[in-house]
Amino acid sequence: MLTIEEQERYDRQIMMRGFGEEGQEKLKRAKVIIAGSGGLGSPASIYLVAAGVGTIRIIDHDRVELSNLNRQVLHWDNDIGRNKVDSAAEKLSQLNRGVKIEAMEETINEANIARLVAGFDLIVDAMDNLPTRFLLNKTAVENHIPFIHGAVYGLEGRAMTIIPGKTACLRCVYRGLIPEEKFPVIGVTPAVIGCIQATEVIKYIVGIGRLLTNRLLVYDGLNMKFTELAVKRDPNCEHCGHLIGEE
Amino acid sequence: MSIKINIASYLQPYTNNLEVVEVNASTVGECLNHLVKQFPAIKEMLFDKNGKLFSYVGIYINGEDAHPEELAKPVKDRDELYILYIIGGG
Numbered sequence: 001m002l003t004i005e006e007q008e009r010y011d012r013q014i015m016m017r018g019f020g021e022e023g024q025e026k027l028k029r030a031k032v033i034i035a036g037s038g039g040l041g042s043p044a045s046i047y048l049v050a051a052g053v054g055t056i057r058i059i060d061h062d063r064v065e066l067s068n069l070n071r072q073v074l075h076w077d078n079d080i081g082r083n084k085v086d087s088a089a090e091k092l093s094q095l096n097r098g099v100k101i102e103a104m105e106e107t108i109n110e111a112n113i114a115r116l117v118a119g120f121d122l123i124v125d126a127m128d129n130l131p132t133r134f135l136l137n138k139t140a141v142e143n144h145i146p147f148i149h150g151a152v153y154g155l156e157g158r159a160m161t162i163i164p165g166k167t168a169c170l171r172c173v174y175r176g177l178i179p180e181e182k183f184p185v186i187g188v189t190p191a192v193i194g195c196i197q198a199t200e201v202i203k204y205i206v207g208i209g210r211l212l213t214n215r216l217l218v219y220d221g222l223n224m225k226f227t228e229l230a231v232k233r234d235p236n237c238e239h240c241g242h243l244i245g246e247e
Numbered sequence: 248m249s250i251k252i253n254i255a256s257y258l259q260p261y262t263n264n265l266e267v268v269e270v271n272a273s274t275v276g277e278c279l280n281h282l283v284k285q286f287p288a289i290k291e292m293l294f295d296k297n298g299k300l301f302s303y304v305g306i307y308i309n310g311e312d313a314h315p316e317e318l319a320k321p322v323k324d325r326d327e328l329y330i331l332y333i334i335g336g337g
Contacts, residue, residue, distance in 0.1 A: 127337050151337060153335075156257070174302075174303050175302035176301060180335075184337035216331070218331075223266070229312070229329060
C-alpha cells in the first residue's frame with residue numbers, strides 16, 4: 001500500500017498508462033543494485049531514487065577525485081577525498097527519504113560478488129572497466145538476475161538489457177577483452193546512457209513496454225544518432241551458452 | 248557492389264575520422280581487406296597477427312550479428328556493415 005504522501009509524490013508517474021498505484025507498489029518493493037557510483041551510476045541512481053525504487057544498493061570502492069567531477073554529478077567539490085558511496089548516499093537520501101540507500105564501499109571481485117548481489121532483483125552495470133562488467137554479467141546469468149548494461153566512450157554510448165536464460169548476454173556481444181585504458185568522456189554521454197538504464201529498470205519492474213533485449217543500442221552523440229544492432233544468443237557463449245535449451 | 252562500412256567512433260581515428268567508408272566487395276572479409284588497404288593502421292585494431300578477427304570486434308550486416316565465420320559471410324550491393332568495437336567506460 002502506498003501512503004498518502006507517496007500517492008502525492010508519485011502522482012505524475014502513477015498517471016502513466018500501464019503504471020498506476022500497482023506499478024508504484026512494485027517499484028517500492030524492488031531492490032536494485034547500482035554497481036559503480038560514477039558517470040553512469042550517478043544519473044541511474046538519481047532517477048531510480050526519484051522514481052521511488054524501494055531499496056538501492058550502491059557499490060563502489062573509489063574516492064572522489066577532482067577529475068571525476070565533469071561527469072559524476074552525484075559528487076561535488078566538497079566531496080573530493082570522500083568515499084563515493086557515502087557521497088552518493090548522502091545526496092540520494094536527501095532527494096528521497098522514502099528510499100533505503102545501502103552504501104557498500106567494496107571492490108567487486110569473484111570472492112564477494114555472490115554475497116553482494118544476493119536477494120536483489122536487478123543489477124545496473126555502471127562500472128568503468130571491462131573485467132568487472134564481465135564478472136557482473138557472469139554472476140547475473142548464474143543467479144538469473146536481470147542485468148542492465150551501459151558503457152561510454154567520448155560522445156558514444158551503448159546500452160542493452162539482459163534477461164538471463166532468455167536473451168543474449170554481454171558475453172554474446174563481446175567475446176574478448178581489451179587492456180584497461182583511460183577513456184575520454186564528457187558528462188552528457190553517461191547522462192544519456194544512465195537514464196536509458198534507469199528507464200529499463202523501471203520498465204522491467206513495473207512490467208511495461210518493450211525491453212532493450214537482444215538489441216544493442218549505440219548512441220552517437222556527435223551526430224545525434226541512435227543505432228540498433230540485433231544481437232543473438234551465442235550457443236558457445238562462455239557465460240550463458242549452457243542455459244540454451246534449459247529454459 | 249557498393250558496401251557501406253560504418254565505423255564505431257573508437258575506430259574513427261584509424262580511418263582519418265571517417266564514419267563511413269564505401270568499398271566494393273562480395274564478402275565481409277573482402278570488405279575489411281579493402282578497408283585495410285585504404286587505412287592500413289586499422290588492421291592491428293581488427294586482426295591479430297594470424298589474420299584472425301579479434302574476439303571483441305563485432306561485425307553486423309544490415310544491423311544483424313554476422314558471428315560466427317564473419318569474414319566468409321556474403322554481402323550484396325547496398326548492404327551496410329557496422330564494425331562494433333568494445334568500449335567499457337562508465
